[in-house]
Amino acid sequence: SQQGEEDPQALSIQEGENATMNCSYKTSINNLQWYRQNSGRGLVHLILIRSNEREKHSGRLRVTLDTSKKSSSLLITASRAADTASYFCATGNFGNEKLTFGTGTRLTIIP
Amino acid sequence: EAQVTQNPRYLITVTGKKLTVTCSQNMNHEYMSWYRQDPGLGLRQIYYSMNVEVTDKGDVPEGYKVSRKEKRNFPLILESPSPNQTSLYFCASRPRPDDWTSVHEQYFGPGTRLTVT
Numbered sequence A: 001s002q003q004g005e006e007d008p009q010a011l012s013i014q015e016g017e018n019a020t021m022n023c024s025y026k027t028s029i030n031n032l033q034w035y036r037q038n039s040g041r042g043l044v045h046l047i048l049i050r051s052n053e054r055e056k057h058s059g060r061l062r063v064t065l066d067t068s069k070k071s072s073s074l075l076i077t078a079s080r081a082a083d084t085a086s087y088f089c090a091t092g093n094f095g096n097e098k099l100t101f102g103t104g105t106r107l108t109i110i111p
Numbered sequence B: 001e002a003q004v005t006q007n008p009r010y011l012i013t014v015t016g017k018k019l020t021v022t023c024s025q026n027m028n029h030e031y032m033s034w035y036r037q038d039p040g041l042g043l044r045q046i047y048y049s050m051n052v053e054v055t056d057k058g059d060v061p062e063g064y065k066v067s068r069k070e071k072r073n074f075p076l077i078l079e080s081p082s083p084n085q086t087s088l089y090f091c092a093s094r095p096r097p098d099d100w101t102s103v104h105e106q107y108f109g110p111g112t113r114l115t116v117t
Helices: none
Strands: A005-007 A010-014 A019-024 A031-037 A043-050 A055-058 A061-066 A071-076 A085-092 A099-101 A105-110 B004-007 B010-013 B019-025 B031-038 B042-051 B054-057 B076-078 B087-094 B112-116
Touching: A005 A085, A010 A019, A019 A105, A031 A061, A031 A071, A043 A055, A043 A061, A043 A071, A071 A085, A099 B042, B004 B087, B010 B019, B019 B031, B019 B087, B019 B112
Parallel strands: A010 A105, B010 B112
Antiparallel strands: A005 A019, A019 A071, A031 A043, A031 A085, A055 A061, A061 A071, A085 A099, A085 A105, B004 B019, B019 B076, B031 B042, B031 B087, B042 B054, B087 B112
């Protein structure tokens, strides 16, 4: 079964605005990762946050993790047309042998 | 250049005709994995391998086989493909699967779009 569920399923915003996507999961995790996928292409790793971290930044990306609520959010600030893609969260378990992916959020940036 | 390669990128085949999708990585990664991606279902893991000669089932292994005879290669075998295996397939790799203090991101191949008629 899917561990991560992203919300919303699709999001359209104007270029320059901030985009926020959420991910909820069901079981305890060791880490949570966010990936980006351009249409029909492979996934590209964006950022990883460990279970003992609450917030992490990388360039225009900000990720938060709330283990009590079993949820994470990805914020993309000052969005650009090139940010148009699908975004997936993935959770790593304590054995670290498996990443379980959510169903993704389709983000469209309108120029 | 560090990368994961898959071949073929596109394949149309008929029900029951055995096929193999190859996957190779040049990063000396121990962990390799196969996923399928279907609309509305996200990525689902088919099989994974912790190291040479060590493979295990993921969430949707039925109808698939894998082998890991060499560290760099992890082929996906469909012995008797069926239309419900029409999907976009991704191979991925990452180093040291059991290091709790140094979790690494996965590197994905470009994908193989398979159509079974």
